[in-house]
Amino acid sequence: MRNISDIIEGYLKGVIEVSERDYIEIKRNEVAEKFQCVPSQINYVINTRFTADRGYLVESKRGGGGYIRIKRIRHHTKSDVLSDIIERLEHGASQSMAEDIVFRLLNEEIISKREAKLILSASDRTTLLLPLPTRDDVRARILIAMLFTLKYQSSI
Amino acid sequence: MRNISDIIEGYLKGVIEVSERDYIEIKRNEVAEKFQCVPSQINYVINTRFTADRGYLVESKRGGGGYIRIKRIRHHTKSDVLSDIIERLEHGASQSMAEDIVFRLLNEEIISKREAKLILSASDRTTLLLPLPTRDDVRARILIAMLFTLKYQSSI
DNA sequence: ATAATTAAGTCAAATATAGTCAAAGTCAAT
DNA sequence: ATTGACTTTGACTATATTTGACTTAATTAT
Numbered sequence: 604m605r606n607i608s609d610i611i612e613g614y615l616k617g618v619i620e621v622s623e624r625d626y627i628e629i630k631r632n633e634v635a636e637k638f639q640c641v642p643s644q645i646n647y648v649i650n651t652r653f654t655a656d657r658g659y660l661v662e663s664k665r666g667g668g669g670y671i672r673i674k675r676i677r678h679h680t681k682s683d684v685l686s687d688i689i690e691r692l693e694h695g696a697s698q699s700m701a702e703d704i705v706f707r708l709l710n711e712e713i714i715s716k717r718e719a720k721l722i723l724s725a726s727d728r729t730t731l732l733l734p735l736p737t738r739d740d741v742r743a744r745i746l747i748a749m750l751f752t753l754k755y756q757s758s759i
Numbered sequence: 760m761r762n763i764s765d766i767i768e769g770y771l772k773g774v775i776e777v778s779e780r781d782y783i784e785i786k787r788n789e790v791a792e793k794f795q796c797v798p799s800q801i802n803y804v805i806n807t808r809f810t811a812d813r814g815y816l817v818e819s820k821r822g823g824g825g826y827i828r829i830k831r832i833r834h835h836t837k838s839d840v841l842s843d844i845i846e847r848l849e850h851g852a853s854q855s856m857a858e859d860i861v862f863r864l865l866n867e868e869i870i871s872k873r874e875a876k877l878i879l880s881a882s883d884r885t886t887l888l889l890p891l892p893t894r895d896d897v898r899a900r901i902l903i904a905m906l907f908t909l910k911y912q913s914s915i
Numbered sequence: 916a917t918a919a920t921t922a923a924g925t926c927a928a929a930t931a932t933a934g935t936c937a938a939a940g941t942c943a944a945t
Numbered sequence: 946a947t948t949g950a951c952t953t954t955g956a957c958t959a960t961a962t963t964t965g966a967c968t969t970a971a972t973t974a975t
Contacts, residue, residue, distance in 0.1 A: 606824025606931095606962060631923060641964055646924065651961085666971025669922040717912070721874060724904040725881045732900060733893075741897070744888060748880040756873065762941090764952065787933060797954055802934065807951085822961020825932040 607640055612652045614638075619675055626674035649673070655691065656703035658711070681713045685754040692747050695739040701726045701746060713753065722749055767794055767801065768808040775831065782830035805829070811911045832911045837869040841910040845903050851892065852899040857882040860902065869909065878905055 611634065618627050635642040653659040653673055663671040678684045688704055696704075705722050708714045714722070724730060726742045733741055767790065774783050791798040809815035809829055819827040835841065844860055852860075861878050864870045870878070880886060882898045889897060 606822075608962065609824065632921095642923075643925080643965075644963065647962075663923060664971070665921080665923040665969070667921050667973065669971070671923075717909075718874060718877060720908040720912075721877055721905050722881075724908045725901045727904060730900050730904040731897060733889075733897065737889075741887060741889065744886050745881045745901070748883060748886040749877050752876045752880040753873075756876065762952065788931090798933075799935080799955075800953065803952070819933060820961075821931085821933040821959070823931050823963065825961070827933075 607638055607644065608648050608651070611638055611640075611645065611648045615648070615653070615673065619673065625677055626672055628670040628672045630669070631671055645671070654703060656688075656700050656707065658707045681711070682754050684708070684711055684713060685750050689747050689750050689754075692743045692750075694743070695736065696726070696743040696746055697739055698726065698728050698742070701742060704746065722746070725749075763794060763796055763800065764804050764807070767796075767804045770794075771804070771809070771829065775829065782828055784826045784828045786825070787827055801827070811907070814911075816911065835869070835910050835912050837867060838910050840864075840867055840869060841906050845906050845910070848899045848903050848906075850899070851895040852882070852902055853895055854882065854884050854898070857898060857902060878902070881905075 615627070615629070615634075618629075619625075629645075631642050631645045634645050638644075649661055649671065653661055655676075658676045660674045660676055661671065662674070663669070676687070678687060684707075688708075692700075692704075702723065705714070705719050709716065709719045726745055728738060731738050731741055771783070771785070771790075774785075775781070785801075787798050787801045790801050794800075805817055805827065809817055811832070814832055814834070816830045816832045817827065818830070819825070840863075844863075848856075848860075858879065861870070861875050865872065865875045882901055884894060887894050887897055
């Protein structure tokens with residue numbers, strides 16, 4: 604039996620998928636009602652699953668006519684996706700950030716499953732085995748170096 | 760009368776056997792309950808019987824809706840070459856060692872050119888930016904981790 | 916303007932899982 | 946009887962999810 608957060612995540616992604624535009628607007632209370640949960644659960648889902656690292660941008664408005672808008676960040680080229688990620692890596696990278704990023708790259712078909720596994724294994728905390736905050740800095744440099752390689756790859 | 764660990768091992772393998780997919784998801788507490796043992800016994804069974812060396816890959820999630828997922832993996836055909844290299848990496852790796860290894864893997868067609876570049880960029884001294892001898896240890900661990908994932912490729 | 920109403924946001928406690936580690940127990944081979 | 950490998954157990958830790966009380970912001974009504 605799956606948890607409700609995963610179900611709501613799947614639902615929202617499905618709605619984005621079939622949407623004409625690349626964003627959707629939801630009413631927090633309606634979604635909470637639909638899934639029989641408290642409204643703040645929707646915030647939880649958004650904060651843990653629709654992050655910038657995973658390629659989403661969220662905006663909202665309170666009060667009458669309020670909404671939560673979830674936008675899938677679309678770049679024109681793969682190179683742009685990589686630049687975007689590299690930029691956000693400049694200030695260190697936790698393991699979960701690395702995981703989100705790799706999963707996103709896989710999703711956008713910028714890397715293969717094998718490459719995803721290579722990157723994840725290289726940036727795993729049990730691999731680096733360094734004390735914080737050094738570990739997060741080294742991880743960030745490793746990720747940046749690899750993504751740079753992907754970005755400026757001479758075509759074979 | 761066999762011990763409980765062997766019985767649980769047999770049970771889990773049976774479940775994998777009859778499963779449609781090549782992986783299963785269990786709830787640690789449920790299995791512990793079924794066999795009347797403490798939950799950590801399940802970890803013991805998994806750590807001793809469902810290791811990568813025996814051809815399994817285990818993932819898990821804590822919290823509500825948590826699970827333990829056990830997957831079957833298959834060995835890469837070039838597994839022996841990789842084992843060989845991994846063994847020789849146990850005592851640290853200089854950058855030139857890393858380069859030699861990557862070229863050998865490329866030559867033996869175990870990795871692609873793109874993968875070669877990824878591995879080299881991750882293990883470069885300007886990426887790691889750590890003082891010796893830490894740097895060579897971290898490089899070795901990174902290489903080992905990456906080669907390990909190549910060796911045990913999930914069949915999914 | 917001000918108050919009332921309608922939304923969304925925050926945060927921490929409660930709950931639900933799984934992981935770690937070391938002490939204690941078991942058993943077969945000296 | 947002793948040793949050593951393997952197993953069992955449970956206290957403690959780590960992490961993810963769920964829930965709800967309280968806060969903040971925007972709009973609407975007076």
